Amino acid sequence: MIRNILYGTNPIVFHAHSHYPRQRHWPKIREHFFNSQERSLTACSDVTIVTCNNGHSAMGLFEDSLAHFGLDCVVKGQGIENWINSEHKPPLILEAAAETTTPYLLYVDSRDAILMDDPAILVERYEAHFRDYDMVFSSDLLSWPTVSEFTRFERQLPGAADTEFKYLNGGVWMGRTDFCREFWERAVQTPPVENRKDSEQGILRRVFQEFVPRVTMDYRCSMFQNIGFVEKPIFEFLSTGRNTLDEVEENEAVLQSADR
Numbered sequence: 001m002i003r004n005i006l007y008g009t010n011p012i013v014f015h016a017h018s019h020y021p022r023q024r025h026w027p028k029i030r031e032h033f034f035n036s037q038e039r040s041l042t043a044c045s046d047v048t049i050v051t052c053n054n055g056h057s058a059m060g061l062f063e064d065s066l067a068h069f070g071l072d073c074v075v076k077g078q079g080i081e082n083w084i085n086s087e088h089k090p091p092l093i094l095e096a097a098a099e100t101t102t103p104y105l106l107y108v109d110s111r112d113a114i115l116m117d118d119p120a121i122l123v124e125r126y127e128a129h130f131r132d133y134d135m136v137f138s139s140d141l142l143s144w145p146t147v148s149e150f151t152r153f154e155r156q157l158p159g160a161a162d163t164e165f166k167y168l169n170g171g172v173w174m175g176r177t178d179f180c181r182e183f184w185e186r187a188v189q190t191p192p193v194e195n196r197k198d199s200e201q202g203i204l205r206r207v208f209q210e211f212v213p214r215v216t217m218d219y220r221c222s223m224f225q226n227i228g229f230v231e232k233p234i235f236e237f238l239s240t241g242r243n244t245l246d247e248v249e250e251n252e253a254v255l256q257s258a259d260r
Helices: 026-034 061-067 085-099 119-129 148-155 158-162 177-188 201-211 245-259
Strands: 002-004 013-015 047-052 074-076 104-108 113-115 135-140 167-176 215-218 224-226 235-237
Touching (some): 013 167, 026 061, 074 085, 104 119, 158 215
Parallel strands (some): 047 104
Antiparallel strands (some): 013 113, 135 167
């Protein structure tokens, strides 16, 4: 497992967005995970895992991490050429949500993300820490695309006060399936922002505003960790093994005690 020492949390999904020179920690994280012992997990009956992968050679890292545990996922977008995130992702994710029968839906980008542990832990964490919300996005250091409206709105939210990760990132999220259908129906109807017409990120940040407070971000990286633009040495690499909710709460209690 890998601990975020800023918050005493052990994220389950790591996402390396942006260009590789801005992903200082990524090589070590990848090596740490893929050098760990493979495990055979039983698929969690409470969550459906979804990704988008059109078959390009750069895609598939997330699916490789699932295979490390003997798991698979729903893959949307196979065979689509000339892929455009803002055009293809929203309707395909809505299609996946419409087909999902489990209580929860987890979406993770295919190209640059790794699942570190049992998806059942995400369900545990959601129900323990986010039960009052219908959807949880990963949080980011960078406000992108650069739209001042989005930056102002997200900075003033209560959860943003005590974290460096204040901004929404759409590469990883989890939600209650019924609500995910509602959210992505709205996303399909929403145009991208002018300065990044190829990206779905502007769409998501605008729809996010409409659904607050039903939607939130994982401000303390208890489930999801974005590592793009993270320069500080904030990660502690620990032995592998199932990272239980009790262990995380114990870690948080120790760190909070040390801060006092």
